[in-house]
Amino acid sequence: MWLPILFLMIGIALGFLTNITIPEYYSSYLSIAILAAIDTLLGGIKAHFTHVFEDRIFISGFFFNITLAVILTFIGDQLGVDLYLAAILAFGLRMFQNIAVIRRSILALYHEKRKKRRVIKGKS
Amino acid sequence: MMKLKGKHTILSLVLFTFGFLIAVSYQHTKALLGEQASDQEWEKAFYYRQQLIQFEDNNYRLQQELDSIRQDILQLEAEIANQVDTIGSAVEKKTSLQALTGELPIQGPGIYITLKDNNFVPSEENINDYIVHDRHVQLVINELYSAGAEAIAINGQRIFSDSHVVCIGPVISIDGTQYPAPFVIEAIGNQEIMKESLELSNGVVDLLVNEHIEVELGKRQVIKMGARIG
Known part of the structure; x- marks a missing residue:
């Protein structure tokens, strides 16, 4: 469980240390x-809660989405159209939807747990 | 268990990439802000530099003005120095002239001449022929002035350009002040010339003696006369 957080830290540290200038x-x-x-x-977390999580879809979606967004922005830049706005809009909308689903799932989980505890308490 | 591990690995990879991206972006944004700040700073520096240049320009201009004014002052000073010289000589001249006209006291060598009524008056003669009249005094004064007298006084009263000498009975009035005989007329000036001119044959002294007046003539080394009062 600590491995992903450790890697997150390493990634952040690396990003700060490499001092890349764009x-x-x-x-x-x-x-x-x-x-x-x-x-x-967020999509991956949502998938986890809705029990449809799949490694390949997650990782391919992660890199493919990034690449697609960048390509979209590039094309927009070339055409002089602010296509990256479309990406922002789409991602933003989806982010909110996903967050909503995650929130609902967490609430449901919490509720279930309390119910269970009550049942256990009632039994004893 | 194996699947769980794989899932975690993938999550780790994704999070690693995510963290890296976020860190780079954060740093980049920060650098961008810094650049903007430095831009602003540069603009500020430019503004102040411009102001400095303006100030220096102004200073230069004012300095030049100051220089020219200093030069003017120098010139004026030189002029004033010249003027002081001329004023000095003018003041000297004025002082001597004032001494001559009687506005200042004067002293110097000169002569005196005393006119006295004759003590001996023959009874058959008119007494008027034996006393000193104003015309005698005027004669002496005029002669002295002709001989170059610088200042003249009668019985210690100085004679000015507008003085008058008149007879009032047995006394003589000089500028309103009355004096009885004898009259001592003092004159400052060249002693020799004045004495000579008075003693010419058929001159003033001869005339006075002919008119039965006792005349006494002499030199004095120091004669002092006061200034005109009022």
């Missing part, structure tokens, strides 16, 4: 990529 022109790509990553993570 041209200002590409900063929007980075933000879009981050948004895609957050969306995918």
Whole structure:
């Protein structure tokens, strides 16, 4: 269970330590990529709660979403159309939906647990 | 169990990437803000530099103005120095002239001449022919002035350019002050010339003696006369 958190820490530390500088022109790509990553993570958590989680879909979705978002932004840049707005809109909407599902699931879980405890208490 | 482990590995990988991205983005944004700040700072520096340049420009201009004004002052000072010289000589001249006109006290060598009524008056003669009249005094004064007298006084009263000498019975009035005989007329100036001119044959002294007046003539090394009062 601690392994993912450890890796998260390592990733953050590495990001700070490598001191990568990106041209200002590409900063929007980075933000879009981050948004895609957050969306995918939330999607994975939601899948976990709804018991449809699958490794391959999760990992492929993670990288594919990021790549797609970046490509979309790139095309938008080339055409002079703010296509990255579409990505932001889509990811944002999905993020809220996913969060809502996660919240509901957590609440349901909590409720169930209390019910169970009560039942156990009643039995004893 | 194996599946769980794989799931965790995938989650770890994803989170690693996610953390990396977030860290880079955070750093990048921070750097961007810093750049903006430095941009602002640069603008500020530019503004102040511009102001500094303006100030220096102003200073330069004012310095030049100051220099030119200093030069003017120098010139004026030189002029004033010249003027002081001329004023000095003018003041000297004025002082001597004032001494001559009687506005200042004067002293110097000169002569005196005393006119006395004759003590001996023959009874058949008119006494008027034997006393000193104003015209005698005027004669002496005019002669002295002709001989270059610088200042003249009668019985210690100085004669000015607007003085008058008149007879009032047995006394003579000089500028309203009455004096009886004898009259001592003092004159400052060249002693020799004045004495000579008075003693010319058929000159003033001869005339006075002819008119039965006792005349006494002499030199004095120091004669002092006061200034005009009022």
